[in-house]
Every structure is written in structure tokens, then in C-alpha cells.
Amino acid sequence: MPGTLPASTTPDPTATVETPAVTGAVHIDGVTKRYGSAVAVDDLTLDVQPGEFLSLLGPSGCGKTTTLRMIAGFEYPDAGDIRISGRSVLNLPPYRREVNTVFQAYALFPHLTVAENVAYGLQQRRVPKAEQRERVSEALDMVQLRSFADRKPTQLSGGQQQRIALSRALINRPSVLLLDEPLAALDRQLREEMQLELKLLQARLGTTFVFVTHDQAEALSMSDRIAVMRAGRIEQLDAPAAIYAEPASAYVASFIGQQNFVHGTVRADGAAVDTAIGAIAGRWGGERVAAGQPAVAAIRPEYVRLEHGEGAGVPGRVLGVSHLGETLQVAVRVAGDATFLSRMPAPTAPSVEVDDEVRCLWDPADARLFAADGIPTTATHVIALPKEGGR
Template identity: 80%
Template sequence: MGAQATSSDGGTRTGGVEIAGVTKTYGDATAVDDLSLSVQPGEFLSLLGPSGCGKTTTLRMIAGFEHPDDGDIRISGRSVLGLPPHRREVNTVFQAYALFPHMTVAENVAYGLQQRRVPKAEQRQRVAEALDMVQLRRFADRKPTQLSGGQQQRIALSRALINRPSVLLLDEPLAALDRQLREEMQVELKLLQARLGTTFVFVTHDQGEALSMSDRIAVMRNGRIEQLGDSSSIYAEPASAYVASFIGQQNFLHGTAGEADDVQTARGRFEGRWGGERVAAGEAALAAIRPEFIRLEPANSVGTGVDGRVLGVSHLGETLQVVVGIGDGETLLVRTPAPTAPRVQEDDPVRCTWSPEHVRLFGAEGVPTTATHVIALPETVRA
């Protein structure tokens, strides 16, 4: 074990990660741009963003598979620049399980201990403990191919945790699983992390995964952190139109900033609260409203909102999703609890209303101008 990070109460805790001014380039392309981030010991932090935003490169630099061109990376208070992966207090779980098919589950989990020449008696004890953590001890003598995808992923987790790393790095480990199994593994993974108290740094492009599991989320864009915060603040208080569009579903009405806290659009003037930096009056701006904050009322009802016509209705279990055309190919996405949802069908005239307190205003940078909300409709539907 390496040096330990000193806590505020004077004790020592392992597992803290400090990224200070790190930059990584590949030729003319900058993958990570002067990035600084502090991960607290025992924290579950997710790096979230689309492909090419720099999240996996950041993870690989923490692991030691890539090396920064500038800046420093410290784990448990010690710089790890120049240290190979096997000399860092980290283990990595990848999307591909990378299990040895000719070995049993127990042999796969014990592999790292064998490489470190841990005595056999201790190996057996630690393998049993590691398999108990993921509830797979009864499958110790089976081959990985005899188990499900979710069980194989738990074996990979067990193999990574058996070496007792200060930090566990997870690179989209659930991406290959089907939806139901992925959701089950999200719950199991968070419970396991809470029980162990190990620092988890989790890379994903799936905002649902990040929201459901993380203590904090770092939303990345172009090699930088666009916003860092807990799930609630990231969702409810996005700092930019980019974050608002990437986290959850969002409706955007395009227009120009007014003199007050408002945006003037082709559908009317809408008041709200600025998210991030306020733009000057007359500049391109957006009024954003989440689908769950929109109410469906009879056409021409009184209230802040716009009139439209129902283009489609989808039942999503407990939620009713309605797509409303509001003219010129623009649409609004509405989601409402199914038990209390109004009865609507295609081509019904409706009014979409909302409260100004639920509207966020942004500068127009970061969101496509071709769609009102983040799910664009096919041209045949728009017509």
C-alpha cells in the first residue's frame, strides 16, 4: 500500500484521487484539457458524457494505462506519475469481462493473488470472502461460460476487489447487459460499494446509470468538466444547456433573451430562472422545461404555455408520454403519471401549460437548433 491521504480529523484514509491540471493529447486532438478533479475517499463518482468527451481517457490515466502530457495524478496523497498499473492502488473493471474460460470461477478470482504469490491458505480464504461479497460462492467450481452475463460481471468485480484496491475504476461495466439485468446490477453495485466503502470511479454514457448510483457526477464535454454535483443538483439545476440536454429529457424553445428573466420565442414570451451565465438582451437564448413539469389542458385554456396538437401517445408503464406538435415542425415532449393523465389521442387539440418556476433559461450554445426537444421526430411525422 502507498501513502495515505490525511483526513480533516487528523486520521488517515486511503482512496482519495486528485487530478490536478491534467492534459492529454493525441496528435492535434486534445482528449483531456487541463482537467482538475478531487474524488473523496469512499465516494462513488461517475464520469458522464458522450463518446469522445474524455471520460475513458481520464480513467485510463488514473489506472496507468495512459500517461498525461501535463499535470499530476495523486492516489491516497501520493503522485502516481510514472508508476505502472500494477504498482498503483487501483484495479479496473472493463466492459468486456476478460475472464479466463478454461479456469473455474474460483481460479479466475484467485488469479491476482497467485501473481502476487499470496500463500494458498490465504488465497482460499480471500476467494471465499470475495465470492460471498457478490453472492456467487456456490458457483466457485463452475466455468464462466456456465453463468449468465450478470454473474460473469460479478465475477469480474470480485476479481478486481480481491486485491483490496483503494480505488476501483469501472469503464462502462454494465453496457453489455440487457436492460433489466443492467438495472438490477446498478442496485447491486451501489449496495456493494456502500458496504465496502471503497472509492469507485465509474465511467458511463448512460445518464440513468449515473443518476441512480452516484454520490456525485462529473458531466464532461470536450475534455473538460461542464458541471460537477450530486444527482439532484445536476438534474434540477443544470449549469448549461449542454448539461440540461444530456441529463434526462428536456424541451427547448428557441428565441432571444429579454430585458428581464425571460426569453422571447415564436410561441410567446416565457419567464424563468437563468441556469449558468445570463446572456445579454437580444442574444440567442433558450427556455427549457422538463417533460414532467408540463400539464396537458384543453385547447385554448388559460395559463403560461402553448397550444398544439397530439402527434403520438406512448404508455411507459406508470407514465404516459405524449408528443405534441406546436407548429413549424416543432414538438414538445410531455410525461405525466398514467393514473392521473388526461385521456388524449392522436390529432386532439391541447394546450401545454407550466409554471415559470420550472423553466430554466440558457444561452443557445450547446444544443442543436434543429429540434425543440432532445428526441427529434422523423420528417414524416413532423409533416
């Protein structure tokens, strides 16, 4: 059954372990996890540094949650090793690992007060009551909820319940805190507020955080590094700015931010792709594709500017204008029935209206070229090659 240990790796609560080497470090070495014939995690190797905020980012089924559950001890790998603070944890059950987990469902006890919920882990460990009271007060101060200590969870908002769940997980002072989409149930404004609070809390505590999410904004706003996962493997591991500006594949480019994808074939010089809207020059992300082979060019909407009148650029007609506060987003019909997106700072954006004829321009240095087979079928704003005989 999934999550069941093979006989040779059954947890032994009395087993001795090595002395920790680096508190908070996580090392995943060649880990594979299968469910029947399906491979959920495929020979994964990953190092998480002590005190780092690392996010596992990807769509459903990419292996991110399975990886987190194996670190926590709720699942066990079929191959490979996992070390926390220098110790292999393969033979350790969850309660003997230096980790705590916060889930999307906060799992607070409704019949207990906030303080009693937070103290639960200490009670299980038979910590003296005087120390319990002191540590509960400290934990609630961390999340600024000491004044709510005597309330029941049902008397709290979703954001407050999330902070109580964090407080309960941190009170045991784990070396590593694992977070499985803990903000997913919150509304947008509260989620954005909690992203900032969570990052500030992690920076203050210096605890290693491993955060699972499918939300790119969460990963970009909070992480020291992001591991973009695909089919049980890591497609790219890097700092948020590098992941955004220098995606290693069309898959990463499509998952982080929005893109205008244009399919075509590589020109003889290898420096541009011939497409339905003309040749697009750019820099290659990942391995180069041979001349004459399918490829895709990607230009982010914020790199596309619009101009009126005659001149260079891709001509089109404005389909729609969206005011997004500090930015103006414009959808432009180009090359027949394809749509190009432009997103410009509102104060400096040109005045455009529906049905205006405009030109789309961008700096070639802002375009990226990728192998065509790396783009997911769910990617948006894709412009295909013209049909035989023209569009």
C-alpha cells in the same frame, strides 16, 4: 506513441513513494493529455473523496475514458499530476498503484473456474494458498456466487460474469476501483438490477468507485456525484439531484434527462426569452445572456401538463400517446411542425387521444434559460424561431 511515457517519467518499480495520507482519495491536478494535435483531456482538476461513488459522464470523445486510464496507469498525462491516497503515481506502473479496473469486456479466463479466475491476482502476488481460499470465498460471498465457484465462465450469464469480474477486481482490496462502462453489454432489465447491486456493494465496502458511463440513468441511480464532461473538461460537477434540477448549461440540461428546447432571443428585462411559441419566463442556468441575444429555454417533459379547452398555455394537437407503465408520454405538435413532449403520471393524466386539441402548460419556475451556443447539435425536441415573415 499514445500511452508511452516520456523518458523523464518512465516507471521505476523500485521507486519509493510517500506514505499515504487519505486512503482512497484521488486528486487530479491540471492534467492534460494530447494525441498528436488532438486534446483529449484539457487542464482537468478533480478531487474524488475517499469512499465516494463518482461517475464520469459524457458522450464518446469527451475525455472520460482517457481520464480513467490515466488514473489506472494505462495512459500518462502530458502535464499535471495524479495522486492516489496522497501519493503521486506519475512514476508508477499500473500494477504498483492502489487501483483495480473493471472493463466492459470482462476478460475472464475461459479455461479457469470461477474460483480460479477470482484467485488469479492473489496467485500473481504469491499469497499463501490458505489465505487465497479464504479470500476467494469472501469475494464470492460479496457477489453472492460462492455456489458457482467450480463452474467455468461460459456456464454463467452475462450478469454473473460481470459480478465475477467485480469480485476478481475487489479481492486485491484496492483503495480505488475503476469501472469502464462495465454494464454496457447487459440487457436493460439486468443492467438496472446490476446498478442497484453495484451501488449496494460499494456502500457496504466503502471503497472509492470511479465509474465511466455515457448512460445518464446509470450515473443518476448510482452516483454520489457526477462529473459531466465535455471536450476534455468538466462542464458540471455535483450531486445527481442538483445536476438534474439545476443544470449549469444547455449542454448539461440536454445530456441529463430529456428537454423541450425552444430557441429565441432574450427580452429587454432579461427574465424571459421570446420564442416561436411565445415568451417563456424562467430561471437562468449559468451566466445570463444580454437582452436581444440568442438564448434557449428548456422545459422537461415531466413539468409539462396538458389541458383541454380554452385558456392559457401553448395550443397544440396530439400526435401520439405512449403508455410507459407508471407514466403517460404525449407528443404534441405546436407552432406549425414542432413537437413538444409531455410526460405525466398515468393515474392523474388527462384522457387524451391522437388529434385532440390541447394546451401545454408549466410553472415558470420549472423552465431554465441558457446561452444558445451551449446546446449540442444532437439535442432533441428543439423548436426554432419562426422564419422571417412568420411560420
